[in-house]
Amino acid sequence: MRKFLVVLDDSRECLNAMRFAALRAAHTGGGVQVLSIIPPEEFQHWMGVADLMRAEARERIEAHFEVFAQWMRDKQGVNPELIIREGDPVVEILAQVKEDPAVGILVLGAGTDKSGPGPLVTAMTRSSGSLPIPITIVPGDMSKERLESIT
Numbered sequence: 001m002r003k004f005l006v007v008l009d010d011s012r013e014c015l016n017a018m019r020f021a022a023l024r025a026a027h028t029g030g031g032v033q034v035l036s037i038i039p040p041e042e043f044q045h046w047m048g049v050a051d052l053m054r055a056e057a058r059e060r061i062e063a064h065f066e067v068f069a070q071w072m073r074d075k076q077g078v079n080p081e082l083i084i085r086e087g088d089p090v091v092e093i094l095a096q097v098k099e100d101p102a103v104g105i106l107v108l109g110a111g112t113d114k115s116g117p118g119p120l121v122t123a124m125t126r127s128s129g130s131l132p133i134p135i136t137i138v139p140g141d142m143s144k145e146r147l148e149s150i151t
Contacts, residue, residue: 001029001030001031001102002028002030002031002102002103002104002105003025003030003031003032003033003081003100003102003103003104004021004024004025004030004031004032004033004103004104004105004107005021005033005035005093005096005097005100005103005105005106005107005133006018006020006021006032006033006034006035006106006107006108007034007035007036007037007089007093007108007120008034008035008036008061008064008065008068008082009036009037009120011109011111011118011140012109012111012112012140013109013110013111013112013118013138013139013140014109015109016109016138016139016140016142016147017107017108017109017138018034018068018072018109019138019144019147020107020136020138020147020151021107022068022071022072022075022076022078022080023076023147023148023151024105024107024151025076025078026076026077026078027151030104031078031079031080031081031102032072032078032080032081033080033081033083033096033100033103034065034068034069034080034081034082034083035083035084035085035092035093035096036061036064036065036082036083036084036085037084037085037086037087037088037089037092037093038054038057038058038061038084038085038086038087039086039087039088039089040086040087040088054086058084061082061084062082065080065082068080069082083096089120089123090120090123090124090127093106093124094127094130094131097131097132097133098132103133104133105133105134105135105136106124106131106133106134106135106136107135107136107138108120108121108124108135108136108137108138109121109137109138109139109140110137110138110139110140111140112139112140112141117137121137125137
């Protein structure tokens, strides 16, 4: 089964990327793999504090994921898989794609402000030549109705 890999973060555009991935997976018989990355700079403290912060970050990610997962299961019939990695986002996305051969498409949401599509979209498009899969970039301001019509 081909999986759509989508990155879960705190950005507004993440919502459209999640919707797109779930809708495409539902219409094509694929799956959704949700990747959340904890940046390493969050743990530059003493070991005990770092472990506590890491556990709290994982709890926040799992709670955030469950909101999307429930919607995907109830509305799209897709049961997403959560992957949590720690490190640089670009490095971890590339590693996940290379480690899981079932991942067939990377789905990213593009920001809508004047500064550009966002650091992750910018960095991943620079790395797109070394990716073994295509990238789908979903506009952050695309309406839910438009997303449904194109998927």
